[in-house]
Amino acid sequence: MVRVLDERGELDPASPPAPPDSELRYFYLWMLTVRTIDGRMMHLQRQGRIAFYGPITGQEATVVGSVAALGPQDWVFPALREYPAALMRGMPLSHLVHQCYGTALDVVRGRQMPCHYSSPAAHYVAMSSCIGTQVPHAVGAAMAARIRGEDTVAMAYMGDGATSEPDVHAALNFAGVYRAPVVLFCQNNGWAITVPVERQTAASRLVERAEAYGMPGVRVDGNDVLAVHRVTLQAVERARSGGGPTFIEAVTYRMLGHTTSDDPSRYRDPAEVEAWRGRDPLLRMRRFLEARGLWGDEEEAALLARVQAALNAAIEAAEAAPRPPLESLFDDVYAEPTPELERQLAEARGAGSREGAHG
Amino acid sequence: MATLNLLQAVNDALFTEMRRDERVVVFGEDVARAGGVFRTTDGLLKEFGEARVFDTPLAESGIIGIGVGMALYGLRPVAEIQFLDFIYPGFDQIVNEAAKMRYRSGGQFTCPMVIRAPYGGGIRGGHYHSQSTEAYFAHTSGLKVVIPSTPADAKGLLAASIRDPDPVIFLEPKHLYRSARGEVPEGEHVEPLGRARLVRRGEHVTLVAWGAMVPVCERSAEEAATEGVQVEVLDLRSLVPLDVDALLASVARTGRLVVVHEAARTAGFGAEVSALVAERAIEYLEAPIYRVTGYDTPFPFALENDYLPTPARVLDAVRQAVRY
Known part of the structure; x- marks a missing residue:
């Protein structure tokens, strides 16, 4: 398993030089931002203000380190726990909050439950809740890029549970x-809801699949942002230069x-959870940065204040926003509504006005 | 005009659209080197090369799934599923992914792709090479479902499907691949989706059908004419979008409706046609609506001709409607 930073935040002396300081700070900044967003959104759900939330807490390094290896032209096909990809690639925080509330200002128009973001500008493709279905899309987009003579790389994210899905097999x-x-x-991340990875596969390591599909595979410490970034960068460069796909298992x-x-x-x-608490990806990176004089309590407090303020503003706006208009229910089924959809919209409008008449 | 059979017309449409638009790519099992098991994609590899025409591994969810990704990225994929009976491993990709991409992204991402599949009976293919399950797809919001019955329509409707901004399930009546022959316009030919074709005018009974049941209905109509019954035949051509106006107008003229399809009766698309007429044109009806369909059994092998609607079965329903 590839690892660069150990749990005490110390760099493996045998590893190549670390990225520049600005990049190191960037990784940590995003990991902390994401953990802060998760905490706040979980809280909103517990208060009954949003319906649902899927946190990524504990997995920040895998997402931040891998996303940072992509270029702006590359495409991201996310599963549930990759929203930092959208934010890091330019989706405003307000979009995330409006999506979780399903407001009229939500770019996906209140059509999906929370955490199903979409951002064409970030090349972050709207996901479904179905497991693994996005992986063949990524392969198709990558093939399309090559057909069009463009050097785009597609990034397909999936969880350990998804590796049992036939679509993931087909995609690989x-x-x-x-x-x-x-x-x-x-x-x-060890668990597909309640089912441990040992029950997904009798293979001891998911990365073993890579060989069967004729591609390189890498197993990396997913809580080590530097290692994740390094192996993903290599995979992206391989793909971009015509070397084909890579399967990465981030533990x-x-x-x-x-x-x-x-x-x-x-x-x-609980002992398992406690053991992993000691391998916290943020703690590890913070120790590393502190030892280099690149981060301290002041920076930490300033960042937290900034993220909370942005969240406050976004939440306030979302809670003040109206719900999507009735018409939006019928838009985007097709580019042009069918005559039947137009008829049903008229019917729905009529139902609304009848209810209104009865107060 | 050239005289072509239906599979030549499909081939013609693919050539024409691929020449017109370099975003169009064709792939599926055995479509490239072999030119398809029915030869609908014959010659494409030679003209357009393996970047745009390629054989795939044997995996329907992979074929449709990569098609979704290609469409997202701006291509116009035309995926072939060798027989409609084999499409189900890709069903999730069709109903939850391709069909929902535009909606779930607020119109930000779209999936303009065509999934072609030969469907239907009459080739002694048994259950796994004969089914007619268009209703599954017609029931799915976000999909269009198109079924030609003539060579000219096969070309024109396939061209329209390839140019359409939304995912289209394009079902080809394999029984008619070689038996349906007709004049087909040369060069670009586009037949807009959502318009039924009035095959034959008549004042007494409307027969509604699609795909391979259209010629069956035409034969019944000819037979009925010898008995003095004038039958109107309406080929729906696309189930979604559906030309409800043409359907209601025809029933308003004749006052009698018989719906004919190969698929099993229960919850078949004939039920939708019947319900629409019952809701919106019941005042014109002079007889109950009849359905002549496959039975609610799996599609058989030895008894195929007993399962499929025949001109004689359709004629019985026409007579019942007239005598009611």
């Missing part, structure tokens, strides 16, 4: 056969529940 197989410029990035841990809808204390050993 197609990626291998066509040598598509794609990175297949598996966040192995990490989901510190909280799958979503706000489950209670992980019912199915996980």
Whole structure:
């Protein structure tokens, strides 16, 4: 397993030089930002102000380190726990909050439950809740880029549970056969809701699959942002230069529940959670930065204040925003509504006015 | 005009659209080197090369899934599923992904792709090479469902489907691949989606059908004419969007409706046609609506001709409607 920073935040002396200071700070800044957003959104859900939330707490390094390896032209096909990709690539925080509230200002128009973001500017593709379905999309987009003569790389994220899905098998197989410029990035956080990874596969390591699909595979410490960044950069460069796909297994841990809808204390050993608390990706990076004089309490407090202020403003705006208009229910089913949809819109409008008449 | 059969017309449409638009790519099992098991993609590889025409591994969810990704990225993928009966491993990609991309992204991401599949019986293919399950797709918001019955429509509707901004399930009646022959316009030919074709005018009964059941209805209509019954035949051509106006107008003229499809009866698309007429044109009806369909059984092998609607079965329903 590739590792650069150990749990005490010390750099492996055998590793190549660390990235520049600005980049190191950038990694930590985003990890802390994301953890802060998660905390606040979880709280909003517990207060009943949003319906649902899927936190990434504990997995910040896998996402931040891998996303940072992409270029602006590259595409991201996310699963549930990759929203930092959208934010890091330019989606405003307000979009995230409006999406979780399903307001009229939500760019996906209140059509999906929270955490299903979409941002064309960030090349962050709207996801479904179906597991693994985005992986063949990434392979197809990568093939399309090559057909069009563009050097775009597609990044497909998936969880450990997704590796059991037939679509993921098909996608890895197609990626291998066509040598598509794609990175297949598996966040192995140990648990698919209540099912441990040992029950997903009898193979001891998910990365073993890479060989069967005829592509390089890398297993990396997912809580080490520097290691994740390094291996992903290599995979992206390989894809971009015509070297084909890479499968990355980032070993990490989901510190909280799958979503706000489950209670992980019912199915996980508290000792396991405690052990992983000691491998916290933020703590490790903060120690490393502090030792280099690149971060301290002052920077930490300033960043937290800035993120909380941005969240406050976004939450206030979302709570003041109206819900999407009735018409939006019928838009975007097709580019042009069918005559039947137009008829049903008229019917829905009529139902609304009848209700109104009865107060 | 050239005289082509239906599969030549499909081939013609693919050539024409690929020449017109370099974003169009064609892929599926055995489509490139072999030119398709029915030869609908014959010659494409030679003219357009393997970047745009390629054979895939044997995996329907992969074929449709990469098609979604290609469409997202700006291509116009035309994916072939070898037989409609084999499409189900890709069903999730169709109903939850391709069909929902525009909606779930607030119109930010779209999926303009065509999924072609030969469908239907009449080739002694047994259950796994004969099914007609268009209703699954017609029931799915976000999909268009198009089924030609003539060579000219096969070309024109496939061209329109490839140019359409939304995902289209394009079902080709394989029984008619070689038996349906007709004049097909040369060069670009586009037949807009959502318009039924009035195959034959008649004042007594409307027969509504699509795909391979259209010629069956035409034969029934000819037979009925010898009995003095004038039958109108309406080919829906696309189930979604549906030309409800043409359907209601025809029923208003004739006052009698028989819906004919190969698919099993229960919750088949004939039920939708019947309900629409019952809701919006019941005042014109002089007889109950009849359905002549496949039975609610799996599609058989030895008894295929007993399962499929025949001109005689359709004629029985026409007579019932007239005598009611």
